[in-house]
Amino acid sequence: MTKTDRNAARPWWLDEVLYQIYPRSFADTNGDGVGDIRGIIERLDYLEWLGIGGIWLNPVMPSPNADWGYDVADYCDVHPELGTLEDVDRLVEAAAERGIRIVFDIVPNHTSDQHRWFKDALTGRDARYRDYYVWADPGESGGPPNNWLSVFGGNAWEWHEPTGQYYLHNFLDAQPDLDWWNEDVRSEFDDILRFWFDRGIAGFRIDVAHALIKDRELRDNLPATDEDHERLKRFGQRPTYNMNRPEVHDVLKRWRKICDTYDPQRILIGETFVYELTQWVEYYGTGTDELNLAFNFPFALGRLDPEQTKDVVRASEELIPPDAWPAWMVSNHDIGRGLTRMCHNDPDLGRVLMMLVLTLRGTPFVYYGDELGMTDTELRADQIRDPVGLRTFGEATVGRDGCRTPMQWNAEPGAGFTVSGVEPWLPFGEHSAVNVEALRDDPDSFLNFTRSLIQLRKESDDLRAGAYQEVDSPDGTWVYRRGENLVVALNLSDEIAAVEVIEGTIRASTTGGRIDEHAPGRIDLQPRQGVVIVADLAHDGVSRRDA
Ligand code: GLC
Numbered sequence: 001m002t003k004t005d006r007n008a009a010r011p012w013w014l015d016e017v018l019y020q021i022y023p024r025s026f027a028d029t030n031g032d033g034v035g036d037i038r039g040i041i042e043r044l045d046y047l048e049w050l051g052i053g054g055i056w057l058n059p060v061m062p063s064p065n066a067d068w069g070y071d072v073a074d075y076c077d078v079h080p081e082l083g084t085l086e087d088v089d090r091l092v093e094a095a096a097e098r099g100i101r102i103v104f105d106i107v108p109n110h111t112s113d114q115h116r117w118f119k120d121a122l123t124g125r126d127a128r129y130r131d132y133y134v135w136a137d138p139g140e141s142g143g144p145p146n147n148w149l150s151v152f153g154g155n156a157w158e159w160h161e162p163t164g165q166y167y168l169h170n171f172l173d174a175q176p177d178l179d180w181w182n183e184d185v186r187s188e189f190d191d192i193l194r195f196w197f198d199r200g201i202a203g204f205r206i207d208v209a210h211a212l213i214k215d216r217e218l219r220d221n222l223p224a225t226d227e228d229h230e231r232l233k234r235f236g237q238r239p240t241y242n243m244n245r246p247e248v249h250d251v252l253k254r255w256r257k258i259c260d261t262y263d264p265q266r267i268l269i270g271e272t273f274v275y276e277l278t279q280w281v282e283y284y285g286t287g288t289d290e291l292n293l294a295f296n297f298p299f300a301l302g303r304l305d306p307e308q309t310k311d312v313v314r315a316s317e318e319l320i321p322p323d324a325w326p327a328w329m330v331s332n333h334d335i336g337r338g339l340t341r342m343c344h345n346d347p348d349l350g351r352v353l354m355m356l357v358l359t360l361r362g363t364p365f366v367y368y369g370d371e372l373g374m375t376d377t378e379l380r381a382d383q384i385r386d387p388v389g390l391r392t393f394g395e396a397t398v399g400r401d402g403c404r405t406p407m408q409w410n411a412e413p414g415a416g417f418t419v420s421g422v423e424p425w426l427p428f429g430e431h432s433a434v435n436v437e438a439l440r441d442d443p444d445s446f447l448n449f450t451r452s453l454i455q456l457r458k459e460s461d462d463l464r465a466g467a468y469q470e471v472d473s474p475d476g477t478w479v480y481r482r483g484e485n486l487v488v489a490l491n492l493s494d495e496i497a498a499v500e501v502i503e504g505t506i507r508a509s510t511t512g513g514r515i516d517e518h519a520p521g522r523i524d525l526q527p528r529q530g531v532v533i534v535a536d537l538a539h540d541g542v543s544r545r546d547a
Contacts, residue, residue, distance in 0.1 A: 007046055011185055011265060011292075011304065012053060012054070012263070012264070013053075013054060013101075013267050013292065013293070014205075014325055014363065014464070014465070015053070015364055015457075015464045015465075016052065016054055017051065017052045017053060017054075017358065017363075017364050017365075017366060017454050017457065018052065018053070018054040018056055018103070018363060018364070018365045018366070019047060019050070019052040019054070019055050019056070019365070019366050019367075019368065019396060020055075020056045020057075020329075020332060020333075020365055020367045020368060021040060021055055021056070021057050021058070021368050022035075022041065022058050022059070022333050022368060022404050023036070023057055023058060023060055023082055024058075024068070024069075024081075024082070024404070024425055024426075025366060025368070025404055025405060025406045025407060025417070025424075025425075026039055026040055026043065026407050026417075027039025027040060027042060027043050027407065027409070027416075027417060028261075028406075028417055028418035028419075028422070028424070029042060029478060031418060031419040031422050032081070032422070033418055033422050033423050033424045033425050034082070034424075034425045035082075035406070035407075035417070036081070036082050036083050036087075037060065037082055037083035037084075037087040037088060037090075037091055038083060038087055038437070040057075040091060041053070041087070041090060041091050041094050041392025044094055044095055044098055044100065045098075046436065047100060047451065048098040048099070048100065048342055049451070050265070050371060050450070050451055050454065051372065051451060051454035051455055052100065052366065052454065053099060053100060053101065054100060054101040054102070054103055054202065055095065055100060055101070055102055055103065056103040056104075056105065056205050056269065056365070057102065057103070057104060057105060058105050058106070059072060059074070059104075059105045059106075059207075059332055060078050060079060060083070060105075060141075061074060061075055061076075061077060061079060061087070061107075062074045062077050062078070062079045063079055063112055064114050064174070064263075064434060066111055066112065066113075066172055066174035066175065066387060067171060067172055067175060067387055068385070068386070068404075069105075069107075069173070070107050070171070070175070070207060071107075071111070071112035071113070071114075071172070071174055071175050072107050072111055072112055072115065073111070073114045073115050073252070074115070074116075075106075075189075075192045075195075075196050076192060076196075076477070085199075085358075088199065088411055089100075089200070091197060091533075092199065092200040092201065092347065092349075093191060093200075096194065096200070097468065101202035101203075102200070102201055102202055103201070103202050103203045103204065103205060103267070103269065104196055104201050104203075104204055104205070105204065105207060106192070106193075106204040106205070106206055106207065107207040108180075108205060108206065108207070108212055109170065109171075109177060109178065109208045109211050109212055110169065110170065110171060110175040110176055110177045110178060110351070111175070111176060111178060112174060113173070113174045113175070113176055114174075116129075117129040117132045117133075117279065118132075118176050120135065121133050121135075121167075121176075121418065122160065122162070124162070125163055125165070130373065131179060131182050131184075132178055132179060132182060132184065132185050133167050133168070133176050133178060133179055134167060134168035134176075134177050134178075134179045134214060134356075135163075135165045135166070135167050135168075136157070136165060136166050136168070136218060136450045137164075137165055137166075138166065141422065144156075144157035144159075144166055145157060145218055146167055146218050146219065146220050146221075146241075146244045147220045147221055147237070147275065148168070148170075148218075148220075148221055148237075148239075148241070148242045149221075149235065149236065149237055149465065150169060150170060150171060150172070150173075151170055151171055151235075152171050152172055152387065152388055152391065153391055153392075156168055156169055156170055156242065158168075158173040158176075162206070170208070170211060170242060170243075171400050172387055177214070177448065178212075179214075179249055180212045180213045180247075180248075181213065181216065181247075184389070186251065186254065189255075190258060193255060193258050193259075193266075194258065197258075197259075197262055197266050201238070201266070202260070202264075202266060202267065203266045203267030203268060203292070204266075204267075204268055204269065204272060205267065205269040206255075206268060206269065206270050206271060206272075207271055207374070208215065208243075208271055208273065208425070209248075209252065209270035209271050209272055209283065209291065210243055210244050210248060210271075210272045210273060210274055210279075210283065211239075211242065211248070211273075212243070212248050212251055213245040213247045213248045213251065214241065214242050214245065215241035215242065215245060215345050219241045219308075220241070221237040221238055221240050221241055221242065222237065222238050222240055223236065223237055223238070224236055224238055225235055225238075225309065228275070229275035229438075231275070231301070232275060237373050244274060244279060249282070249283075249285065249290060252268065252270070252283065252285070252290045252291060253285060253290055254399075255268055256285075256289055256290055256291070256292075257290075258267060260481060260513055265350055267292040267293065268290075268291045268292050268293075269291065269292065269293040269294070269295070269327065270283050270291040270293070270294045270295065270297055272291070272294040272295055272297070273295075273297050274297060275297065275301075276298070277296075277298055277312070277315050277316055277319055278296055278319065279295060279302075279470075280297070280298065280316075280319075281294075281316075281319040281320055281321070281324075282400070283516065284320060284321055284324035285321075286321060286323070286507055287321030287322060287323030287324035288323050289318075293325065293326075293327035294305065294327065295327055295329060296312075296316055296318075296327060296328065296329075296352070297331070298312050299312045299313065299316065299328065299330075300329055300332075300335060300338075301335065302342075303342065304342040304343060304349065304353060304492060305351070305492075306475075306476060306477060306478040306490070306492050307475075309356075309478070310478055313360060313468070313472060317361070317468055318476060324361075325362055325363065326360070326361060326362030326363070327354075327362055327363045327364075327365065327370070328357050328360050328362050328363070328364050328365065329357065329364070329365035329366075329367070329541040330342060330353060330357055331367035331370050331403065332365075332367055332403075333367075333400060333404055334400055335403075336376050336400070336402060336403040337367065337369075337370060337374065337375060337376050337403050338350075338353050338357075338370070338420075339353065339370065339373060339374070340375045340376040340402075340403075341376075344527070345375045345448060347373050347510075348510065348529075349492070349528050350373055350446070350529040351449055351510035351530065352447065352490050352491075352492060352510050352528055352529070352530040354371075354446075354449070354450055355453060355455065355488065355490065355508070355510055355530040356478075356488075356490060356530070358450075358453045358454065358457060359453070359457075359463060359482065359488045359532060360468065361465075361466070361468040361482065366450070367403070367540075368407055369408060370450075371446070371447055371450040372408060372435065372439055372446055372447050372450075373434055373446035373447075374407075374408060374429060374433050374434055374437065375429065375430075375434075376402035376403050376429075377401075377402045377405045377426075377427065377428075377429035377430075378402060379398065379401050379402060379426075380426065383401070383426065383427050384398070384399055384401055385401055385425065385426060386399035386400045386401045386404070387399075388400055389401055401426055402428060404426055405424075405426045405427060405428060405429045406418070406424050406426065406428055406429075408428070408429060408431035408434055408435040408436070409435055409436050409437060410431075410435050410436065410437040410438070411431060411432050411433075411437065411438060415431045415461050416435065416436070416437065429539070441504050443512070444512040449508075449510065449512070452508060453508055453532075456507055456532065459508075460486060461483065461535065462482045462483030462485055462486040462534075463482055463483075463532075464481040464485055465483070466481075466483020466486060467481075467482070467483060468481075468482060469481040469482075471487065471500065471501075473489070473497075473499045473500070474497050474499065475493070476491065476492055476493025476495065476497060477489065477490060477491045477492065477493065477497045477499055478490045478492065479499050479500070479501065481487055481502075482532070483532060484520040484535075485502070485504070485535040485537065486532065486533070486534050486535070487501045487502045487504075487532070487533045487535075488530070488531075488532050488533075489523070489525060489530065489531050489533065490525075490529075490530040491525035491527060491528060491529050491530065492528065493524065494527045494528070495523045496524055496525065496526060496527065497524070498522060498524050498525075499522070499523060499525055500521065500522050501519055501520075501521065501522065501523055501531075501533050502520075502521060502533060502535050502537045503516060503521045503535065503536065504532055504533045504534050504535040504536050505517070505519065505521055505533065505536060506518075506519050506531050506532070506533055507532050507533065507534045508531065508532040509529065509530070509532075510528070510529055510530045510531070510532045511529050515531060519531070519533045
């Protein structure tokens with residue numbers, strides 16, 4: 001098989017870096033302070049230069065924005081603030097010209113309370129769309145049907161006086177949960193998927209993919225225990241019966257079958273927000289019949305402590321079916337930016353984190369602005385827009401707006417995001433130095449570092465496809481081999497560390513400099529330094545070390 005044949009058979013998303021765009025915050029072309037689809041089209045040249053191969057867009061469908069697009073009022077249209085269906089078509093086309101695919105976000109767990117199905121469901125128990133939602137009579141004490149809690153706080157049930165029943169909302173009460181036991185709901189979504197696939201959308205990121213089906217008997221959840229993840233302990237209960245039900249896999253399999261009827265195959269990426277790797281891996285099914293990629297939250301929510309994170313990666317590698325493929329991300333619009341959460345805004349450590357994400361075996365996701373070293377922005381109470389932040393300001397969490405602030409294109413007052421003088425929908429972060437214009441021409445910048453790693457992935461079969469193999473290394477460091485001829489060595493500590501690598505050439509370093517320098521089999525890593533070393537190959541393709 002020639003190299004070209006091999007590549008033709010290999011799906012694009014195994015090799016490419018995906019880039020997440022929060023559309024309201026990327027680029028505003030009409031001066032209303034809100035990013036739009038045309039803005040993304042205008043910035044495609046930048047994304048092509050950066051080297052990414054796919055874009056995941058947070059929801060662009062019409063929404064009253066109780067949860068900023070995650071409360072969908074119409075699944076087959078575009079929110080007027082963001083653009084039109086024609087803009088989407090132009091985006092798909094213009095991106096394709098640059099080898100970039102567009103992945104949409106889909107929100108099947110719940111609709112907006114402004115969706116026509118829910119408005120109809122409220123009109124009576126016999127309404128046409130009543131059973132599209134999860135309705136229940138009061139429990140024995142006359143209160144809510146069971147003890148389920150909403151992810152966003154409080155009880156997960158809302159009383160509807162006119163029809164004398166409760167409806168379920170795992171999130172806001174303006175986000176009623178759909179009833180995925182209902183075959184009509186399933187077939188509505190089959191059509192919605194096809195609607196977008198037929199327009200050239202390359203796949204979907206599925207919102208709360210693990211939670212679509214609820215226990216049929218609506219059994220009470222059990223309290224969280226000391227063994228549970230910190231977040232569950234804070235939450236107070238295990239979501240045993242309102243999430244992670246075994247039957248959700250039937251829905252995902254059904255979707256995968258639809259994806260597989262398209263050429264090229266469309267992909268499914270799951271927001272599998274589970275805390276156990278044994279649960280996470282189930283969403284891959286056999287490896288070929290469920291999700292193509294499932295976000296790994298035990299990894300994303302972990303600390304940048306090499307021992308702990310190594311364990312997560314090792315266990316993920318062991319558990320994942322041979323035909324399935326990992327996905328790695330450390331930042332998104334909910335959990336914040338990895339540079340802030342895991343690296344306390346230390347850009348040196350941030351580069352090591354970026355190197356990790358871009359060199360593990362699997363598909364990396366880069367959150368817009370992470371390539372620059374953007375950090376989470378602190379907001380004043382009156383600037384908070386996120387419903388979670390509005391509920392919790394002043395408490396342990398201040399919500400999710402800090403990682404949703406506008407992309408920093410230049411140092412001007414409008415940050416190149418919007419026209420100077422226009423108030424952006426969320427405030428700008430500190431953009432005088434961290435912006436595309438300032439960093440693009442500086443060869444040692446965070447941006448050019450990120451870009452050079454993406455380029456290295458393109459050039460290296462080992463980096464894209466080689467097996468992951470941990471190499472023994474001192475405390476505070478993490479060394480792994482990718483394939484036969486490439487080694488990644490990360491020093492996360494504040495001490496100089498000597499590590500065993502392979503003899504070869506340093507092809508990337510978080511500290512700049514030393515690139516293309518010869519690396520003997522053992523090197524000293526500076527504090528918070530990461531390097532990628534490629535073995536020098538003899539003419540027959542075997543590493544000199546092995547020859
Ligand atoms: C997902 C989204 C988040 C949203 C929630 C409810 O977790 O990523 O932003 O608030 O689902 O739809």
